[in-house]
């Protein structure tokens with residue numbers, strides 16, 4: 001390993017995030033934090049970095065940049081890197097390594113606890129006998145449904161399959177395994193089924209300072225339809241989904257993915273000059289979202305900026321940048 005080369009585990013994690021083998025904002029965040037702990041262990045043993053604190057720090061920043069560049073939309077990824085790198089301290093490589101490993105473990109613990117806590121808050125919004133509609137696969141959204149089931153409430157689910165990657169199938173299986181009766185539908189059937197639904201529950205990849213919710217493509221259309229049918233919609237999102245850069249006017253980059261996720265393999269030539277676009281996420285304006293459920297309680301989207309300022313101050317540090 002040279003002084004800035006990422007460890008094999010960091011490269012593997014970055015590759016798995018980019019190819020969506022590791023996916024979903026919370027899962028991406030914990031994998032990134034764990035990869036930094038691995039980088040710290042590898043750098044503490046490598047010739048170039050084992051006895052040079054500055055070279056060790058540089059290798060941690062480089063690893064964070066490699067992870068950061070994988071997917072642009074879920075802010076949980078840079079927030080995880082920020083959390084760990086901001087706690088890197090010490091004047092020897094051994095102390096630096098320990099601080100990174102401790103911060104990584106603390107981050108992952110915090111993530112698990114936050115999800116459990118927000119699950120309780122989200123569950124309080126659900127009543128015995130309710131049917132919920134889901135979009136994509138969100139572990140935060142599932143935590144709300146699971147907590148409701150554990151409270152003894154009987155919950156059913158209508159699950160949108162979520163083209164093009166069909167993460168709805170993961171949700172359907174997870175709910176089935178919780179004992180929740182599941183009806184799987186294609187995305188375009190959502191409005192038809194909204195009349196049979198009491199709540200829509202979705203997750204978030206990022207939440208902007210104005211309360212806009214950035215989540216899997218199709219969330220905004222679902223939210224508008226839910227409002228039109230009078231069905232409440234909540235976003236379950238732990239606070240690592242709050243996007244601190246939006247406090248200073250930045251917008252959230254929407255990832256564009258390959259056309260191969262949309263068209264049948266081997267059909268490109270036959271399709272000819274048709275342009276295929278594949279945005280992975282969209283923005284639901286705050287006026288179409290009823291509540292953002294976090295580990296600190298539920299918020300009307302327009303007031304989330306208060307929590308964001310409290311947790312992140314006025315903006316976002318970039319501890320992975322070269323000094």
Ligand SMILES: O=C(COP(=O)(O)O)[C@H](O)[C@H](O)COP(=O)(O)O
Pocket residue numbers: 023024025026027074135136137138139140141167202203204205215216280
């Ligand atoms: O949009 C997605 C996943 O998109 P992708 O499959 O493209 O990563 C999820 O709703 C959020 O990431 C929240 O997930 P969680 O609640 O698990 O953090």
